[in-house]
Amino acid sequence: MGSRSRGGSGSGLLIPFLLLSLHCSPVLVSAAGSGEPYVGVTIGTAVTNLLSPSDLADFLRAQHITRVRLYDADPRLLSALASSGARAIVGVPNDELLALGSSPATATAWVARRVLPFAGVNSSTPNVISAIAVGDEVPTALPSALPVLLPAIRSLAAALAAANLSSIPVSTPLPFSVVLDPFPPSQAFFNQSLAKSFIAPLLGHLANTSAPLMLNLYPYYSLMQSGGVIPLDNALFRPLPPSQEMVDPNTLLHYTNVFDAMLDAVRVAVRNLNVTAGGGVPILVTETGWPSYGDRRAEPYATRDNADAYNSNLIKHVLEDKPGTPMAPGAAAQSSAYIYELFNEDLRPGPVSEANWGLFYGNGTPVYLLHVSGAGGFLGNDTTDRSFCVAADDADEKAVQAAMDWACGPGRADCTAIQPGQGCYLPNDVRSHASYAFDAYYQSQGRAAGSCYFQGAGMVTTTDPSECPCPLIHFHSPCSTLNSLAFRSSPSVMIELL
Ligand SMILES: *[C@@H]1O[C@H](CO)[C@@H](O)[C@H](O)[C@H]1NC(C)=O
Ligand SMILES: *[C@@H]1O[C@H](CO)[C@@H](O)[C@H](O)[C@H]1NC(C)=O
Ligand SMILES: *[C@@H]1O[C@H](CO)[C@@H](O)[C@H](O)[C@H]1NC(C)=O
């Protein structure tokens, strides 16, 4: 499902590197090293005028990003990272798999050249490398290389062990599409043509070497492919009223978000393989994210609001929510995740959204601001944790009117300002008035879960309502000021720890 179709490419365009570190937050002390969950960022390099390695390292430091995933093992970047304190998953590009998988000597040479200089062997340099990702989405991106993938992983792990570096795990990021029938999670299973031949032996090896099962996991694509079955809010980690929650009919577990459902689907698929050791293999989400812009018709969910909501809520979910998933609760089962991706890769071909997954433009200017106050970082003070409730774009006018009547009546929202003659009466139309009333109610409830539902007529937004007909009651300044605020902050503010 979620393949970004990075294409097996040989294009050499992809080189990610980074990780968000939340080291100032009590929960996140030392994202590197300890078992605490963390959020990192992938760094793809199909970017016009990419920052130089040293500028990139400075940028990461300024943004408090301490975990990154690179799609190759560029020594210039790794040297720069060594000075920034960040740790990186390095990648073996798909087009190098054949060589590594067919010759252990080549794997040994790769480790010597790409890994050893950055692995902290000499105490003067820290270990920059947190893991090795061998290939990317090989079953879908380059199926012809599948037969050499596990041999390549074994050879690299053996070469690391010979260098006393078996603490660096070796694995391969799989596309979520290898899991079939993932919803409800209890019915999931691995694609049979891969299960016995590839995934079962892979899991055995990962368990033996204490390496994680790496997965690229995109609720965005699940939503796109669900044909309306998955509610947008569920994909964005937004609470639904209990009656609307996804319930797995076989386990009766409630899923408040698609991300957890996908993780549990993977767990079920692993269990169904009957690999004794497989159950103990932790899952590492090597890519997840949401595009902020796309084709208006074909990619309607690719918006800044949705990207902000997804990535902000993901960060809170990984770092703050009750750890684990409905099927596997508890800290030990918490998956860390890498946000795809740091920069908009403007040079990537394909649908419009392909070039719009980044948190930043290539020059370091934020594409949008995350809203994660209280999650230990990422944002300047005064833009944090703001969300608004407005009339949903797709709700019909009758439903909007009925919900407004409820909000201003039984809901006891203060609707004085939208009465005739009052400050927010104009523009005098149902949607503007309803947006005012919905937000007044939502704010009065402390933005509590479900308080912007209104039978589907309400919609949470993290962007200031763009028309902003008049200052809503909780605003401290007029609309014009608010609208400029979001774009004014310097990049270094975006991920500043509070
Ligand atoms: C570690 O340092 C020694 C002595 O400075 C040097 O000979 C060796 O190549 C270094 N090893 C690595 C992996 O950088
Ligand atoms: C690995 O560690 C062992 C014991 O800790 C040591 O004897 C050996 O020389 C080390 N090998 C390498 C390649 O550093
Ligand atoms: C299962 O995997 C095979 C081989 O990669 C592929 O051809 C097939 O389309 C997959 N089946 C499904 C239902 O995705």
Ligand SMILES: *[C@@H]1O[C@H](CO)[C@@H](O)[C@H](O)[C@H]1NC(C)=O
């Ligand atoms: C795991 O390790 C055991 C014991 O060393 C070995 O017998 C087994 O073959 C290994 N399994 C895999 C899948 O590597």
Ligand SMILES: *[C@@H]1O[C@H](CO)[C@@H](O)[C@H](O)[C@H]1NC(C)=O
């Ligand atoms: C796993 O075991 C169950 C019950 O023993 C069996 O029905 C199922 O076919 C097995 N699955 C695989 C992939 O071997």
Ligand SMILES: *[C@@H]1O[C@H](CO)[C@@H](O)[C@H](O)[C@H]1NC(C)=O
């Ligand atoms: C955050 O607060 C600090 C100190 O109060 C202030 O100097 C800084 O300008 C604020 N940041 C933003 C983005 O307003």
